[in-house]
Amino acid sequence: MIDSVPSGQAAFSDEEKAAIQAQLERLLENPHFSHSRRFPSFLRFVVERTLGGQTELLKERTLGIEIFGRNADYDTSSDPIVRVTAAEIRKRIAQYYQEPGHESEIRLSLPSGSYVPHFEWPAANGEVAAQGATTAASEIAAEDQPAGPTSRRGSRRLLVAGCAALALALVAVVLAPKLMHRSAFSFFWGPVLNTSDPVLFCIADQNQYSAIALRDAADPSHQVILKDNLTAVVIDDLSPIVKVAGILQANGKRYSLKGEGSTSLTDLRNGPTVFVGAFDNAWTLRLTQPLRYSFGDNAEMTHFWIADNSAGGQKRWEVDRLQQMATNNYRDYAIVARFTDSNTGRLAVIAAGIGRGGTIAAGEFLTDPADLMQLERAAQTAANKKNMEAVLSTEIIDGAPGTPKMEAAYFW
Numbered sequence: 001m002i003d004s005v006p007s008g009q010a011a012f013s014d015e016e017k018a019a020i021q022a023q024l025e026r027l028l029e030n031p032h033f034s035h036s037r038r039f040p041s042f043l044r045f046v047v048e049r050t051l052g053g054q055t056e057l058l059k060e061r062t063l064g065i066e067i068f069g070r071n072a073d074y075d076t077s078s079d080p081i082v083r084v085t086a087a088e089i090r091k092r093i094a095q096y097y098q099e100p101g102h103e104s105e106i107r108l109s110l111p112s113g114s115y116v117p118h119f120e121w122p123a124a125n126g127e128v129a130a131q132g133a134t135t136a137a138s139e140i141a142a143e144d145q146p147a148g149p150t151s152r153r154g155s156r157r158l159l160v161a162g163c164a165a166l167a168l169a170l171v172a173v174v175l176a177p178k179l180m181h182r183s184a185f186s187f188f189w190g191p192v193l194n195t196s197d198p199v200l201f202c203i204a205d206q207n208q209y210s211a212i213a214l215r216d217a218a219d220p221s222h223q224v225i226l227k228d229n230l231t232a233v234v235i236d237d238l239s240p241i242v243k244v245a246g247i248l249q250a251n252g253k254r255y256s257l258k259g260e261g262s263t264s265l266t267d268l269r270n271g272p273t274v275f276v277g278a279f280d281n282a283w284t285l286r287l288t289q290p291l292r293y294s295f296g297d298n299a300e301m302t303h304f305w306i307a308d309n310s311a312g313g314q315k316r317w318e319v320d321r322l323q324q325m326a327t328n329n330y331r332d333y334a335i336v337a338r339f340t341d342s343n344t345g346r347l348a349v350i351a352a353g354i355g356r357g358g359t360i361a362a363g364e365f366l367t368d369p370a371d372l373m374q375l376e377r378a379a380q381t382a383a384n385k386k387n388m389e390a391v392l393s394t395e396i397i398d399g400a401p402g403t404p405k406m407e408a409a410y411f412w
Contacts, residue, residue, distance in 0.1 A: 017051050020119055023106040032092040038400065039092065042067055042085050046110070047117050058115040068398075079329070084395045084402040086115060091403050095368070184372035187379070188338060189247055191386075192347055197271030198254035201241055203233060204280035205259030233259075236356035237276050240363020244274055244351070247367060260284075269344045277359055278335070278352035279304065287348055292410040293335055293391050295354070304354045306333050306391055308408075317391060317407065319354045328399045333407070334358035336366055336375075339387035350389075357401035361394035365404040374406050382411035 024047050027033060028040045045067055049057050060082045064070040068081050090110050097107060107120045192199060216222040248255050258267060260281045275284045278295050288294045297304045305318035317333040324330045334353035341348045351366055353359035365371040375390060390409040395402040
C-alpha cells in the first residue's frame with residue numbers, strides 16, 4: 001500500500017503509475033465526474049503532478065493559477081474556488097467507492113487539508129489484516145493456557161471465540177456503512193416510500209416559447225425556426241428530479257411529473273408530492289410561507305432571502321442578485337423539508353434553492369446518505385418529531401454549486 005506520497009518520482013514504479021492512471025480514468029468516466037469540467041481537470045492535475053514527483057506544486061494558490069486561471073496575486077481568502085472544488089471532489093470520490101463493484105479497485109483519495117492524493121490497494125491489505133488478526137488471536141489463546149489436555153480444550157474454545165469475534169468485527173466493518181446508509185434513507189424517505197400512492201413531482205414551468213428551432217435531418221448544422229407552443233423546464237431543476245426519481249425507481253415507487261402551473265389541489269391530494277424550485281414555483285412559496293423558515297424578496301427582485309419567522313421574519317440568509325449576475329460567485333441558500341400538509345393531509349417534500357445552485361444542492365442533500373445522517377441526528381435530539389425543515393447553504397463558484405452545508409433545522 002502507498003499510504004503516503006514522498007515528493008520524489010521514485011515513490012512509484014512504472015507499473016504503479018500505469019495502474020493509478022488507469023484508475024484515474026475509470027473514476028473520471030463515472031457520472032460523479034463525467035458531467036463536470038472542473039472536477040476532472042482538478043483531479044487529473046493533482047494526480048499527474050504527484051506521479052511526476054511534483055507535490056510541492058500542489059498548493060492552493062498554485063492550483064488556483066494553473067487550473068482555474070486566477071491571477072498570480074489573487075486573494076485566496078475571498079476566492080475559495082480551490083478549497084470548494086477539493087471538498088466537492090472528496091465527497092464525489094467517497095460516493096464512487098460506496099457504489100458496489102469498486103471494492104477491488106485502487107482507492108484514490110484526497111485527504112482533508114491537503115491537495116496531494118493518496119493511493120492504496122484495499123483488497124490486498126484486507127487479506128493481510130485478516131490473516132494477521134487471526135494469527136494474533138491464536139497466539140493469545142495459546143499463551144494464556146498452561147500445557148495439558150484441559151489447556152488444549154480451553155485453547156480451542158478461546159481460539160473459536162476469538163475467530164468468531166473477529167468474523168463479527170469484519171462483518172460489522174463491511175455492513176456498517178451500508179446499514180447506516182439504509183437507515184439514513186429510510187429516516188427521510190421511508191414515509192414517502194411506504195405509501196401505496198404514486199409520488200408527484202411538482203416542477204417549475206415558467207418559460208413559454210412561441211417558436212422552436214429544429215434541425216434538418218440531412219444537414220444537422222442547419223436549423224429551421226418553426227412556430228410552436230412549448231413549456232420549458234429549467235435544466236438545473238432536472239438534477240434534483242433525476243436524483244430523487246432514482247431513489248423512487250430503485251424502490252419500485254411509481255411517480256409522475258407536472259408543471260406547477262397545471263398542478264391543482266386535487267393533484268396534491270392524490271399522494272406525496274415533491275416540490276422542486278422556489279421563486280419559480282408558486283406551490284413551494286405557498287407551502288413554506290407558514291413554516292419556521294420561508295422565502296422572501298424585495299419589490300425590485302434584487303434581493304432574495306430565507307427568513308426565520310420565529311425571529312420576526314429576520315433575513316438570516318440572503319442573496320444579492322446583482323452580485324450573482326455580475327460575478328457568478330456567491331453563496332446560495334436552500335430549504336429542504338418533509339411534512340404533512342394540513343390542506344391535503346399528504347406528505348410534502350421541498351427541495352428548493354434561492355438560486356438554481358441552491359436547488360441542485362438541495363437535491364444532492366436529500367439523496368446523499370451522509371447528509372441525511374446529519375438531519376437524522378438533529379431529529380434525534382428533537383425527540384424524533386415527524387415534520388422537519390432545514391436551511392442549507394452552498395458556495396457557488398463560476399456558477400457551479402459546491403457541497404451543501406446544513407445551517408439550521410427545525411422539527412415539529
